Amino acid sequence: MENIKYENGTLYLLDQTLLPNEEKYITPKTKEDYFYAIKTLQVRGAPAIGIFAAYAMALLDGDKKELKKYLDSARPTAVNLSWATARMLKAYEDGKSLIDEAIAIHNEDKEMCKKISEYGLSLLSDGDGILTHCNAGALATSSYGTGLGPLLLGKEKGYSFKVFTDETRPLLQGARLTSYELEKVGIDVTLICDNMASLVMKQGKINAVLVGADRIAANGDTANKIGTSSTAILAKYYNIPFYVLAPYSTIDFNCESGSDIVIEERDGEEIKSMFFEKPTALSQTKCYNPAFDVTNNELITAIITEKGIIKQPFREEMRKLYD
Numbered sequence: 001m002e003n004i005k006y007e008n009g010t011l012y013l014l015d016q017t018l019l020p021n022e023e024k025y026i027t028p029k030t031k032e033d034y035f036y037a038i039k040t041l042q043v044r045g046a047p048a049i050g051i052f053a054a055y056a057m058a059l060l061d062g063d064k065k066e067l068k069k070y071l072d073s074a075r076p077t078a079v080n081l082s083w084a085t086a087r088m089l090k091a092y093e094d095g096k097s098l099i100d101e102a103i104a105i106h107n108e109d110k111e112m113c114k115k116i117s118e119y120g121l122s123l124l125s126d127g128d129g130i131l132t133h134c135n136a137g138a139l140a141t142s143s144y145g146t147g148l149g150p151l152l153l154g155k156e157k158g159y160s161f162k163v164f165t166d167e168t169r170p171l172l173q174g175a176r177l178t179s180y181e182l183e184k185v186g187i188d189v190t191l192i193c194d195n196m197a198s199l200v201m202k203q204g205k206i207n208a209v210l211v212g213a214d215r216i217a218a219n220g221d222t223a224n225k226i227g228t229s230s231t232a233i234l235a236k237y238y239n240i241p242f243y244v245l246a247p248y249s250t251i252d253f254n255c256e257s258g259s260d261i262v263i264e265e266r267d268g269e270e271i272k273s274m275f276f277e278k279p280t281a282l283s284q285t286k287c288y289n290p291a292f293d294v295t296n297n298e299l300i301t302a303i304i305t306e307k308g309i310i311k312q313p314f315r316e317e318m319r320k321l322y323d
Contacts, residue, residue: 045140
């Protein structure tokens with residue numbers, strides 16, 4: 001499943017806000033189009049956002065420094081966004097072909113996803129029950145994905161998993177996207193409400209939790225889709241391995257801990273009216289709608305990147321892989 005395609009000078013983006021009911025590709029033309037696509041989650045998932053932004057830097061004219069700043073402001077928590085635009089800016093300053101650099105970022109992500117998936121699969125067994133939160137599959141990356149990568153790769157290798165996916169309120173990425181991806185490839189998936197995670201764990205149906213991350217602090221704290229830290233607490237209580245799968249570029253060594261991660265707060269209407277025929281609360285009802293929360297490092301069994309499986313102490317082990 002390709003969510004971002006570059007063909008004959010044109011970039012095509014699968015509009016994820018329309019899934020699972022409609023598969024439609026859009027073709028952004030202006031910087032405002034690219035910003036809007038990132039801001040409104042037409043493209044989402046840290047790696048995919050980085051790839052998309054790289055193409056934006058290559059295809060749009062104008063001041064590249066200002067363009068980088070503008071694009072970065074669309075989703076400040078997603079470190080892959082600023083990482084990709086910084087790499088593209090350096091390529092521009094070095095006189096390199098920007099479209100070649102963007103294509104390179106895209107292709108490198110495909111290889112990265114395959115490696116993450118292989119490392120993640122090595123921690124699972126055939127027949128395992130897996131819990132996921134949000135969406136960290138091919139739709140969020142270039143192929144395979146991060147959190148879903150081991151499941152998709154495992155399917156290719158003949159593994160059989162029983163997957164439970166949280167609906168992931170308020171934007172329903174688990175319902176709209178994860179269950180969609182897994183159904184498309186024939187993986188056994190059951191959709192559950194977010195607050196049912198404890199029950200399926202208590203019933204012994206879960207052997208591991210797999211999630212993605214949008215930013216990883218130097219001490220191993222991770223910024224994940226809102227609700228993930230609650231799942232991590234439950235996993236700790238029930239002694240279930242909790243794995244965070246993400247590109248190594250997601251690690252922000254300039255961010256000391258989770259308390260330093262800027263949490264994006266989104267429009268409260270996403271809680272009250274998005275994906276509903278009628279509002280679920282009064283118009284004057286206040287909403288608090290952070291897009292992410294922070295999972296404390298002590299709740300994490302391992303962080304899995306394309307460079308390897310990282311366990312405690314995270315700070316030292318992540319640094320060892322730096323090059």
